[in-house]
Amino acid sequence: MELRPYPRPIPYGRQCIDDADIDLVVETLRSDFVAQGPQVQAFESELCEQTGVKYAVAVSSGTAALHLSCLGLGLGVGDLGLVPGITFAATANCLRYVGADVGFVDVDPLTGLVSAKSFSKRGKAFFPVSYSGAVPDLEGISKAAAGAGAFVIEDAAHSVGATYGSGSKSASCEHTDAAILSFHPVKHVCAGEGGAVLTNDKVLADRVRRLRTHGVEQGERWLYDQTELGFHYRMTDLQAALGRSQLAKLPDFVERRRVLASRYQEAFDEEPFEGRIRTAPIDAGSAVHLFVVHFANEQERAKAYDFFHQHNVRVQVHYLPVYRHRYYGDDGHEAMPGCEAFYATCLSLPLYPALGDEEQEFVIQCLKAFLLENEG
Ligand SMILES: Cc1ncc(COP(=O)(O)O)c(C=O)c1O
Structure with a gap:
């Protein structure tokens, strides 16, 4: 029997907001502060508790967090930052914001992750991306960085709530100088929009805090002094209230994502999926932000994308390699066989805590129908 489109769109990711979230935002709206009040500070403390990092500075987006990390660490003209080819463009753009150069590095063709080997070139800063919620070998990468x-x-941005190695937490900065988070609605913790810079370095945290508010230092009484050129990258109390309420549910969100991911894995171990699509093994510590399947080739992936969309399943491709964007010119970088192979075949299936069992079953049936229709 022909599969009919799902009665409503099933996105690849979305926020999961409940009454507790709404209540805290409304309470904040009724309070004395809607912008720079107590919610931002409380959110920052709770981020430290959840990740184990010493300092968290909440900002207006993950992109702002990347920009301020670069500025805070003193990256600028003449410096080279190394960024995986497979990531959202913001990871590379932040280097351009400060006048630094971007060097792209290759990723594993199945997991999309970088390794210590990816960073064998010299650079002033390495930007490992915890793609799809799985954290790359940060310990090995930090050793390579120390040597360089x-x-x-x-x-x-994909991995708050994840663990790696022998139980280290993503964004704890146990092996890194800084980490950045995003609170965009498709991420684990939604604040509407928002981001944070996390670090164990007080000097860096203080500088980022200053830079997010114009580069200003508060003096006595009415006095304040702009000591360097900063930005208006602050988070509001409304965003922080939503972020706090969401963060309290992070362990449950990650657990639900893991249950959904295992269900996909189990289904795909059988006919007709087995041998037709490939998935990376799910790391036990992954926060499973994305569930990526790989098709046999680019043509089949494109057909599958169209088939899903015709059936109201809004699958997505994460990501077009950043170096392929017109702005980056697609030249001046070495061959990236891993990024190319990954991009050619990847497709992200719907995965978010509010995805219902029935909706997930439809996604599985949709993929099954596609594979049966396109046999041989
Ligand atoms: C890997 C990665 N880095 C950075 C960002 C930027 O975060 P934001 O959208 O909050 O600016 C995103 C957001 O999509 C992302 O996926």
């Missing part, structure tokens, strides 16, 4: 005299900034 480079900073390490974990782009943990």
Whole structure:
């Protein structure tokens, strides 16, 4: 029987907001502070508790967090930052914001992750991305960075709530100089929009805090002094209230994502999926932000994308390699066989805590129908 489109769109990711979230935002709206009040500070303390890091500075987006990390670490003209080819463009753009150069590095063709080997080139800063919620070998990468005299900034936009190695937490900065988070609605913790810089270095945290508010230092009474050129990258109390309420549910969100991911894995171990699509083994510590399947080739992936969309399943491709964007010119970098192979075949299936069992079953049936229709 022909599969009919799902009655409503199933996105690849979305926020999961409940009454407790709404109540805290409304309470904040009724309070004396909606912008720079107590919620931002409380959110920052709770981020420290959840990740085990010493300092967290909440900002207006993950992109702002990347920009301020670069400025805070003193990256600028003449410096080279190394960024995986497979990531969201913001990971590379932050280097351009400060006048630094971007060097792209290759990733594993199945997991999309970098390794210590990816960072064998010299650079002033390495940006390992915890792609899809799985944390790369930050310990090995930090050793490579120490040898090269480079900073390490974990782009943990996908991985808050994840663990790696012998139980280290993503964004704890146990092996990195800084980490950044994003609180965009598709991420684990939604604050509407928002981000944070995390670090164990007080000097860096203080500088980032200053830079997020114009580069200003508060003096006595009415006096304040702008000591360097900063930005208006502050988070509001409304965003922080939502972020706090969401963060309290992070362990449950990650657990639900893991249950959904295992369900996909189990289904795909059988006919007709087995041998037709490939998935990376799910790391036990992964926060499973994305569930990525790989098709046999680019043509099949494109057909599958269209088939899903025709059936109201809004799968997505994460990501077009950043060096392929027109702005980056697709030249001046070495061959990236891992990034190319990854990009050619990857497709992210719906995965978010509020994804219902029935919706997930439809996604599985949709993929099954596609594979049966396109046999041989
Ligand atoms: C890997 C990665 N880094 C950085 C960002 C930027 O975060 P934001 O959208 O909060 O600026 C994103 C957001 O999509 C991301 O996926």
